[in-house]
Structures are given as structure tokens and as C-alpha cells.
Amino acid sequence: MGPKTVSLRRIELTDWRDVHSWACLPEACRFQPWGPNTEEQTRAFVLSAVEGWAHRPQRRFAFVARYGGAVVGMGELRVRSVEHRQGELAYVVHPKLFSILEDEWRSLSSPPPAEAAAFGAGRVRAGRWP
Numbered sequence: 001m002g003p004k005t006v007s008l009r010r011i012e013l014t015d016w017r018d019v020h021s022w023a024c025l026p027e028a029c030r031f032q033p034w035g036p037n038t039e040e041q042t043r044a045f046v047l048s049a050v051e052g053w054a055h056r057p058q059r060r061f062a063f064v065a066r067y068g069g070a071v072v073g074m075g076e077l078r079v080r081s082v083e084h085r086q087g088e089l090a091y092v093v094h095p096k097l098f099s100i101l102e103d104e105w106r107s108l109s110s111p112p113p114a115e116a117a118a119f120g121a122g123r124v125r126a127g128r129w130p
Contacts (some may be wrong), residue, residue: 008063010053011074015064018047020069021093049076057082063094072097 020042022028029035037045052060056118058079065073075091 005067008075010048011044011049011062011064013050015071015074016043018064019046019074022073022092025095027095028092049074065091067097079105096128 016039020039022035023035023037023042023045024039026036029037032044034041045072049060049062052058053061061077063075064071065075067110073091075089075092078090080086080088
């Protein structure tokens with residue numbers, strides 16, 4: 001079996017339990033305007049993030065981070081101003097794995113937060129913003 005790697009994919013409704021595994025933890029959201037979440041709040045958040053992929057024009061791009069096949073975090077790129085080509089990138093990693101992933105991300109040529117930023121920048125250059 002090869003080494004574990006970090007990868008991104010679109011968030012799916014079935015990811016809500018994995019997202020809730022950190023969204024319910026006080027240490028995961030201590031400096032955030034949300035949480036700790038109830039299961040209902042997490043399901044509503046994940047549903048909204050999934051639906052963001054279908055909105056036109058699209059302004060929300062939510063991904064989950066997978067490590068060795070397990071969902072261990074997520075990231076989101078949001079378009080704030082089409083006119084000024086402004087957006088923001090946010091991400092969260094399960095607190096139990098943060099130090100492990102932080103070390104691995106340093107060794108990657110393109111860590112997941114950078115991949116998400118490159119995704120957004122590529123859309124801007126291609127004239128597909130949002």
C-alpha cells in the first residue's frame with residue numbers, strides 16, 4: 001500500500017457525518033462565528049454547500065479534504081465580488097489530525113489550501129469567474 005496523501009473533492013451530502021466529527025467540537029470552532037454544531041446544523045450546512053455547486057452564477061465552491069481515503073477537513077472558496085474579482089478561501093482540519101496534516105502539507109508541492117486557491121485563480125484567468 002502506498003503512502004497516504006491529501007486530496008480534494010467536491011463535498012457530497014453523505015459527508016455530513018465526517019464534517020460533524022469536527023463541527024461539534026469546541027476546539028474546532030473556537031475562533032469561528034459558528035458552532036459547536038448540532039447534527040441538524042451540520043446537515044443544513046453540508047446541504048447548503050452541496051447546493052452551492054448548482055447555483056448560477058456559481059459563487060460557492062466547497063471541497064472536502066481526504067487523507068488516506070478518510071474525510072478529515074474541508075475548504076471553501078467563495079466569490080465576494082465578480083466586478084473586483086475578489087474571493088475568500090477558508091478551510092478547517094479535524095483537530096485530531098491537524099499536526100499530522102500540517103507536516104504533510106508542508107512537504108507537498110501543492111497543499112490542499114493552495115490547490116483550492118489555484119482552482120479559483122484558474123477560473124479568473126479563464127474568464128469563468130464565478
